[in-house]
Amino acid sequence: MKLSAHSQQPIGVFDSGVGGLTVLKTLMEHWPHENFVYFGDTARLPYGTKSPETIYKYSMQIIGYLRQHPVKAIVIACNTASSHCIEPFIENIPLFNVIEPGSRAAIKSSLNKRIGLLGTRATLLSQSYQKKIKTLDPSAKVFGQACPLFVPLAEEGLIDDPMTDLAAYRYIQPLLQEKVDTIILGCTHYPILKKAIQKVAGPSITLIESGEALSLWIKETMDQGALAQNTSSSENRKVEILSTDGGEHFQNLALQILDVTDFSSKNILYRMVDLSG
């Protein structure tokens, strides 16, 4: 595979809103020399309740935008979008999704091969995790549960709240009855609510986030020579955050998720973009 992009070009990361920032945070920690550009489609979120055609159209518009940025690789940090775009390369640059690494990590973690999957309605309907896990281990059983209220609860920042506890109880109880030992947080918003989810699931259940496993996949791709690693100083690393709808609410949540007091302290730039023109 010929490298089609320069090592100093950023890695593009996109999501429908703030959820993918949980993935960006993990990637920033694992790859301190890499530049990143994050794209949150907040003007059209959420994706998880929309049709496959609409999700695919929006994803392709964002991938097109990031290609022109230009980026050297694209991470689809949104399970819903990942479920509808699982090609490994697009126009010669690597395209990472969160289904593949999440599935691998779940298989590795589960002892009884009974795996719970929390996701949006669209992710569950796409059967993307179920198909991927069956390919990796035909004996594994996946029990899916749609969690349509988790995204608005996370977007509202209701991290430690009785409403979130009630929703978590409702969504996780059926999985516990199926005796799962591992639960995939199949939406990048869900790690924001991890504490409430773990409280209901109990300490013996392993929760799978895709960020860690995704970092490993990126490393493998670099080792195979299909993605150039940036070797510039980490002090000069730049992170750009873009969103299609602005507002203080988004920026405040972004600060909270990335765990920084202000963007400038980490060389992070924020700006709003308009995809429609």
Added chain:
Amino acid sequence: MKLSAHSQQPIGVFDSGVGGLTVLKTLMEHWPHENFVYFGDTARLPYGTKSPETIYKYSMQIIGYLRQHPVKAIVIACNTASSHCIEPFIENIPLFNVIEPGSRAAIKSSLNKRIGLLGTRATLLSQSYQKKIKTLDPSAKVFGQACPLFVPLAEEGLIDDPMTDLAAYRYIQPLLQEKVDTIILGCTHYPILKKAIQKVAGPSITLIESGEALSLWIKETMDQGALAQNTSSSENRKVEILSTDGGEHFQNLALQILDVTDFSSKNILYRMVDLSG
């Protein structure tokens, strides 16, 4: 005012999603001879968490689409969009919003002139109700409460559910402490959750829905000669429902809100449209 449209042209009604169908239902009952076209922007909902610029841009795109349909009047059956487009006419056709009639009905209902307002974050920030009510009665006091979880709860159809009860308690309790005697359901999704809201508010509080007051405003406009009334037989009345994102979920909720078993029984046609061209 010269009538610029034909009486048999439909009245356009739009909302970000299914919420405006509560208004359409009331209008269909009040105006059995009128044709309607409903536009739900489900591919980009919700509007209530988005910025004023984005809300205005989306609303103008939909108004432009309905103008070309063509329609003889437009009802903005979305409080968030209404808050950002309050012109009474657009290119010579009447443009109705839900702020004006809701405010009038609240003033008429309230004895102590302490009025509660439930709405989206965007509607509250716009101060549209507060300004309109102050114009109608400078002595009235408005107490606002943002209810960001009501739209996802309604879109999920969780009408009779402990999660909705918990959210209702959280949002309405502060208004009861302010001794309001009237509460405006300042989002067309909220009538879907009316039972839970009334349960917390108690029987002595009047809940204001905009549909009824809006019908009266339409009647006044017809009486003034600024909108032609359709006098064709009600048996031939047509209702067209359009949405930017399809899916069974939307159609099932639409049937539930309009209280019909199937669209054809009421001469209702459904189709998906793509605003992006």
